[in-house]
Amino acid sequence: MLIQQLANGLFLGAVYALFAIGYTLIFGVLDILNLAHAAIFMLAAFVALSLVGAGLPLVLAFALALVFAGFLGVLLDRVAFAPLRRRNAGTLVPLISSIGAAIIMQGVARGIWGPDEHRFPSSALSTSEIHLGGVTVGALDLLILAIALAMMGVLSYVLRSTPLGRAIRAVAADRVAAAILGVDIERTIALTFFIASALGGAAGILIGLQYNSVSLEMGSRIELKGLAIIILGGMGSVTGAVIGAFILGAVETLSIAYISSSYRDAIAFGVMFLILVLRPTGLLGKRALRAA
Amino acid sequence: MIEFLSQHSKLIDQVGINALLALSLSISLRAGSLALAQAAFMGIAAYVSSVGAVRLGWNLMAAALLGALAAALVAAVLALPIGKLRGVFLAIATIGFGEIARIVEINWPITGGAEGFSGIPNDASTIWIYATLTVVGVALYLFGRSKLGLAVSATREDENAARGVGIDVAAVRMGTLIAGAIVAGLAGALYAHSNFFITPGDFGFGRMEQILVMCVIGGVTSSAGAILGALLMTVLPELVRFLHDYREVSSGAILLGIILFAPSGIAGLWQRRT
Amino acid sequence: MSLERRGDHLVVERVSVRYGGVLALDAVSLDVPSATVVGLIGPNGAGKTTLINAVTGVVRPVSGAITLGAVRLNRLPQYRVARAGVARTYQNIRLFAALTVAENVRAGAYARPGVLTDNALRALLDRAMVHDHDLQRRAGTLPYGEQRRLEIARALASDPHILLLDEPAAGMNPRETGELRALIRAVAESGTGILLVEHDMSLVTAVCDHVLVLNFGEAIAQGSPAQVARDPAVIEAYLGTAAESSSA
Numbered sequence: 018m019l020i021q022q023l024a025n026g027l028f029l030g031a032v033y034a035l036f037a038i039g040y041t042l043i044f045g046v047l048d049i050l051n052l053a054h055a056a057i058f059m060l061a062a063f064v065a066l067s068l069v070g071a072g073l074p075l076v077l078a079f080a081l082a083l084v085f086a087g088f089l090g091v092l093l094d095r096v097a098f099a100p101l102r103r104r105n106a107g108t109l110v111p112l113i114s115s116i117g118a119a120i121i122m123q124g125v126a127r128g129i130w131g132p133d134e135h136r137f138p139s140s141a142l143s144t145s146e147i148h149l150g151g152v153t154v155g156a157l158d159l160l161i162l163a164i165a166l167a168m169m170g171v172l173s174y175v176l177r178s179t180p181l182g183r184a185i186r187a188v189a190a191d192r193v194a195a196a197i198l199g200v201d202i203e204r205t206i207a208l209t210f211f212i213a214s215a216l217g218g219a220a221g222i223l224i225g226l227q228y229n230s231v232s233l234e235m236g237s238r239i240e241l242k243g244l245a246i247i248i249l250g251g252m253g254s255v256t257g258a259v260i261g262a263f264i265l266g267a268v269e270t271l272s273i274a275y276i277s278s279s280y281r282d283a284i285a286f287g288v289m290f291l292i293l294v295l296r297p298t299g300l301l302g303k304r305a306l307r308a309a
Numbered sequence: 310m311i312e313f314l315s316q317h318s319k320l321i322d323q324v325g326i327n328a329l330l331a332l333s334l335s336i337s338l339r340a341g342s343l344a345l346a347q348a349a350f351m352g353i354a355a356y357v358s359s360v361g362a363v364r365l366g367w368n369l370m371a372a373a374l375l376g377a378l379a380a381a382l383v384a385a386v387l388a389l390p391i392g393k394l395r396g397v398f399l400a401i402a403t404i405g406f407g408e409i410a411r412i413v414e415i416n417w418p419i420t421g422g423a424e425g426f427s428g429i430p431n432d433a434s435t436i437w438i439y440a441t442l443t444v445v446g447v448a449l450y451l452f453g454r455s456k457l458g459l460a461v462s463a464t465r466e467d468e469n470a471a472r473g474v475g476i477d478v479a480a481v482r483m484g485t486l487i488a489g490a491i492v493a494g495l496a497g498a499l500y501a502h503s504n505f506f507i508t509p510g511d512f513g514f515g516r517m518e519q520i521l522v523m524c525v526i527g528g529v530t531s532s533a534g535a536i537l538g539a540l541l542m543t544v545l546p547e548l549v550r551f552l553h554d555y556r557e558v559s560s561g562a563i564l565l566g567i568i569l570f571a572p573s574g575i576a577g578l579w580q581r582r583t
Numbered sequence: 584m585s586l587e588r589r590g591d592h593l594v595v596e597r598v599s600v601r602y603g604g605v606l607a608l609d610a611v612s613l614d615v616p617s618a619t620v621v622g623l624i625g626p627n628g629a630g631k632t633t634l635i636n637a638v639t640g641v642v643r644p645v646s647g648a649i650t651l652g653a654v655r656l657n658r659l660p661q662y663r664v665a666r667a668g669v670a671r672t673y674q675n676i677r678l679f680a681a682l683t684v685a686e687n688v689r690a691g692a693y694a695r696p697g698v699l700t701d702n703a704l705r706a707l708l709d710r711a712m713v714h715d716h717d718l719q720r721r722a723g724t725l726p727y728g729e730q731r732r733l734e735i736a737r738a739l740a741s742d743p744h745i746l747l748l749d750e751p752a753a754g755m756n757p758r759e760t761g762e763l764r765a766l767i768r769a770v771a772e773s774g775t776g777i778l779l780v781e782h783d784m785s786l787v788t789a790v791c792d793h794v795l796v797l798n799f800g801e802a803i804a805q806g807s808p809a810q811v812a813r814d815p816a817v818i819e820a821y822l823g824t825a826a827e828s829s830s831a
Contacts, residue, residue, distance in 0.1 A: 050397050100569055108397060109343055113525050114568045116518060120561030128555035241408055241514060244401055283412040286405040293402040294390040456689075456698065463690045466679035472661035473639065473671055474741065475694030 021152050022274050023267060028158045030266025031165035032227065035220035036239055037246040037258040038172065039213035045189040045253030046209045048108050052115040053093055054217050055236035055243065056122035061086040061218030062225035062235065063130050069137060079222055083215045090214025091207050093118055099203070119236075127233055134232040137225070161223045168219060169259060172212065176255065185209055189253065242282075245289040251299030260300060318435060322503050324543045325438035326496050331523040331535035332445055333492035338529045339453075340485040341465030343400040345517050346387065347493040349407035350380040352512025354494030355501040356420050359429045362502070369432045369502055373441075376501075377494030384490035388483040407517060414509035425508035433502035441499060442536075445492055449532045461485060465530070522560065526567050528574030537575050591652030591668065591744045592616050593638070593776055598647030598657070600630075600637050600800075607633045609800045610647065615745060615776040620767060622791035622808065623780045626820055629797040631780045632674055635747050638778075639671055640664040651744060666694040668744035672734045672751055674780075680723030684708070684715075687722050687733060691740030699740065710769070711736035712762050728759045735766070745776045752783045764789050788812070796820070 036058060043051045061082045068078035097114040146155050176182035184205045187195035196202055224239070225231040246265050250257025265285055272281045292299055330347060337344040354376030361367040361375055391402050415423045452458050463471040464481045472478055501507050519542070527538020542560065549559045571578050593615040600608040608630045615621045623631050636642045638649055640661040649657040654667050670691070679687050688707055692699045699707075701718065708716060713732045715725065722733060731751055738746055748767070752760050760783065767790045771777050781787050787794060788808040796804040796811055798820040804811050811817055 048397075050401070097565060097569075106572070109400075110568060110572065112397065112400070113521065114565060116522065117561045117563075117565035117568060120522075120564065121558050122561075124555050124557030124559075124561055127557060128553070131554060237515065241404065244404065248401060280412065280416060283409050286408040286412070290390075290402055290405045290409065293394060293398055293405070297394070297398055456693065459686060459690055460693060462682055462686065463679050463693075466681055467677050469641070469661075470673070470677040470679065471690070473665055473673075473677075474691050474737065475662050475665035476690075477662045 022270050024152050024154055026267035026270035027263070028154075028162050028227065028266075029270060030263035031162050032220050032223050033239075033242065033246060033266050034259045034262035035165050035168060035216050035223065037243050037250070037262045038169070038255055039215075039217035039220075040243050041247040041250065041253060041255060041258040042185075042209055042213040042216075044247065045255070046185060046206060047098070047102075047111075049098060049111040049115070050244075051093075051213075052112065052240065053097070053119040053122060054115075054214070055240035056119040056126075057086050057089050057093070057214045058217045058221035058239065059231075059233065059236035060089065060122055060126055060221075062221035062231045063126055063135070065222040066135055066137060066225065066231050067130075079219075082222055083218055086218025086221075087211040087215035090210040090217075093214070094207060094210045099206075123233060123236070130233075132233060134230055136229050136231070157226060161227055164219070165223060168216060172216065172255070175212070181205070181208060242285060245285040247299075248289045248292055248297075249299055251301040254299070254301040257299055257301035320544065320547065322433075322435055322438055324540055325435070325442050326500050326503070327520075327523060327539035327543045328442055328536045329438075329445060329492055329496035329499070330520045331527065331539040332442075332449060332532060333489040333496065334520050334524045335529065335532060335535040336449070336485050336489040336492065338524060339465060340461045340481055341468070342482055342485065343396065344391070344403045344486055344489070345400050345521065346384070346403040346406055346486070347489060347520055348512050348514070348517035349403075349410040350384060350490040350493040351497035351500065351516070352410060352414060352507075352509065353383055354380040354497035355507050355512065356414060356426065358498035359426050359501045359507060360419060362430055363426075363428050369430075369437065369498075372502070373495055373498035376498040377491045380490040380494030380497070381487050384487045385483070388486050392479055392482065404514060404517070407512075407514060411509045411513045414512070420509070423509060425506055427506040429501050429505055429507070431503060431505060433499045438499050438503070441495055445495070446532060446536070453532065462530075522564050524574075526564060526574055528576030531574075531576040534574050534576030541575070591654075591776075593669075593745045593778070594648075594650045595634070595638065596648045596650070598634070598637055598644045598649060600633050600642055601645050602633075602642075607800050608637065608644070611795075611797065611800070611802050612647075613778075613795055613802075615778050617744070617776045618771055618774050619793065620771045620777045620779055620791050622787040622794040623778060623797065624782070624784075624787060624794060624811075625797035625803075628799075629820075630800040631797055632749055633800075634797070635671060635749055635778070635780060638664070638745075638747060639669060665741070668741070669747065670738035670741050670743035670745070671747035672731070672738055672749055674749045674753070676730050676734055678722045678730055678734055678737070680721070682722060683719050684713075684722055684725070684733060685718035687737050688740050691737035692742075694741055707736045707740050708733075710766070711739060712766050728755055731755065732766075739770065743775060745778065746770060747778045747780075749780045750782065751779070752781060752786050760786055784812070 040051065040054050043049055064085050065078045065082035068081055069075055097118045098111050101111050101114060146153055147159065176185060184200045187198065187200055188202060188205050192202060224235065242265065246261040247258050249264065250261030268284060269281055272284060330351060333347045357379040358372035358376030362372045367375065387406060391399060394402050414420050420426055460476045460481055463476055464478050468478050523538040523542045524535050526542060527536065528534025545559060546556055549556050552559060567574055595611065595613040597610040597612050598608055599606060599610055611634060613621065623634065625631055633642065637644050638656065640656065640659055644657050648655065651667055651669065656664050656667065679690060685704055688704050689699050704718065705716060711732045713729055713736055715729055722730065725733060735751065752763055755763065764786060767777060767779065779787065779791060791808050794806065794808050794811045795802055796817050803816045803820060804814040
């Protein structure tokens with residue numbers, strides 16, 4: 018039974034990880050908490066839903082919605098953050114700017130798709146289950162896990178072994194030094210937003226498939242959990258976000274099974290609060306607490 | 310005129326309550342603290358005053374004052390662990406606190422849980438709301454011109470230089486948090502007593518975002534700005550009814566516009582003209 | 584302003600400050616009596632600002648004692664040190680930039696009972712030789728030299744026993760430096776003790792009664808400005824910087 022719960026936690030954690038990576042990437046590179054990330058998460062799910070509804074195969078819809086999310090992220094940066102960078106506005110002003118962008122995105126989503134919950138057409142989803150040594154998993158869940166892990170793997174490769182990845186890490190470590198070394202800062206930031214938003218969008222589509230539910234509220238539900246995850250893992254650390262996400266996924270599924278579910282969310286926020294007070298850098302955060 | 314007022318009395322009440330909420334956040338923002346706990350303080354006071362009124366028969370004034378007191382006590386306790394936090398970290402910690410408060414409200418039997426608490430006497434009239442707003446507004450205005458008000462502004466500008474002239478920055482931050490909690494608490498009690506019914510969801514991160522938006526649009530460090538922002542953002546949805554489901558876009562667009570082009574808010578724009 | 588100020592004696596006794604593994608100050612001792620100007624010089628990184636930070640409570644010494652009259656300073660939080668009568672200016676100006684000139688000076692007087700009248704405010708601006716008397720002007724919009732002098736006015740507003748000036752002449756032209764010279768001597772004469780950190784050797788020579796030289800956190804020489812300028816250890820520490828500055 019425990020293993021079953023852990024397996025469920027694994028699936029949940031994988032999708033949380035995709036979302037949290039995007040959050041923490043942007044914070045690591047720009048010192049901004051992008052509260053519009055959750056709105057892109059939600060919009061990507063809706064776009065995928067509509068594409069599937071229009072007759073596209075799920076794989077194609079997923080890919081297109083991903084790309085949409087990426088470009089939306091770049092647009093978000095151009096409109097809401099880049100002008101503030103030019104005038105050296107600090108770190109709190111972009112936070113509020115991201116809220117403005119998020120509200121606009123929510124408004125557009127509500128206008129296009131309305132306030133109700135939507136579902137994927139059942140033809141798109143497989144309900145088959147697989148039994149592996151006492152544990153039952155849905156084929157869909159396995160697929161989702163596989164996709165999530167694959168994307169994390171690609172990201173890891175990009176960050177470690179490509180020029181882009183090195184540029185991103187350089188800008189995250191020290192923007193001024195990176196500029197001196199010849200890194201094209203604006204291009205790197207734009208690409209970071211593309212990647213982060215595409216990952217967040219992927220998380221949205223996958224969670225939408227996992228629970229077969231796409232609604233306006235899905236963003237706000239995950240937004241605050243994402244915060245808890247990146248604080249736990251350490252803001253700016255991608256590995257930390259992944260570890261934090263799996264820990265949260267495990268804790269959530271285990272606590273539903275073994276403790277009352279009502280205080281489940283409080284655990285995440287309680288831990289987050291404690292970490293901020295005692296060890297703000299989290300598990301793996303490379304940034305010390307900075308006075309804003 | 311009278312007709313207009315009575316037709317729109319609900320909206321007018323909302324403006325008053327939102328103005329109090331925006332003022333409560335502006336107190337912390339004037340000290341430079343992005344302490345996003347006002348929605349939680351509102352909720353704590355709303356529940357304390359509601360439960361007290363329904364189960365213990367408190368009248369409005371007693372219920373509101375005791376609710377605000379409860380919020381103030383929680384703020385005093387909260388101020389200690391978050392004392393060293395700044396900027397984004399402070400914001401996140403207080404958001405986390407807000408979530409914990411909301412979850413407690415969902416689970417504590419006395420509050421009626423997620424379905425909410427009902428049967429609250431509807432005795433917070435428009436007069437009460439605006440009387441409270443007037444008292445708070447005048448108090449903040451006088452405070453702003455006092456020595457303590459200067460200490461708050463100095464803390465916002467440069468904490469270390471403020472310490473260097475003898476200002477107890479930690480006390481300023483705690484004091485502004487508690488003062489904000491009292492005002493938010495009053496707003497919460499008035500909110501509860503002007504609706505029959507409250508739920509924990511009324512006091513979550515969504516509400517906190519709304520309050521922050523009002524303050525930013527009006528002008529973050531000014532009382533007049535906070536009230537203006539509350540007025541605008543409360544009536545805006547009514548004005549843009551014609552946008553139907555796209556209504557929210559107008560709020561977001563205004564917020565973005567202000568941040569990009571007029572970061573000191575509407576009050577800042579006004580100041581620049583005169 | 585009372586001209587009968589009798590300041591208290593600042594005593595720094597064998598103070599050491601550690602940053603991580605590095606000893607930024609090593610058993611440094613210093614006296615600043617009232618009505619005296621003490622100069623603190625040394626190459627960049629010698630520990631001069633660290634010493635000021637130790638006195639004001641920004642950093643805590645690992646050993647040694649700092650006292651102002653009867654009050655032990657090195658255990659106090661910053662704001663209490665300020666309230667005990669220690670005022671300072673900063674190497675990089677730290678005015679309350681968005682606040683007005685009047686608000687900056689009034690903030691300086693925060694720890695004093697009561698409120699400064701506009702006349703008292705103007706008197707302070709005069710004393711610090713701030714030329715622009717527009718009280719409602721935002722401090723951040725003042726020209727550089729005026730900002731430095733406004734910072735001094737803010738420091739003087741608390742009627743301090745001890746005034747710590749961290750490179751007040753930086754970026755000033757010769758005329759402004761001359762004004763600064765007169766200002767420092769006037770403040771000292773009114774009873775306040777002054778610790779002056781400076782690179783401008785002609786200013787140091789003109790106003791200081793006594794000079795302490797730091798290098799790598801250690802005191803390497805003490806004495807009158809003339810004595811210190813001749814000290815071979817000092818000359819070596821600066822390696823030619825002394826020759827440059829003396830022609831300034």
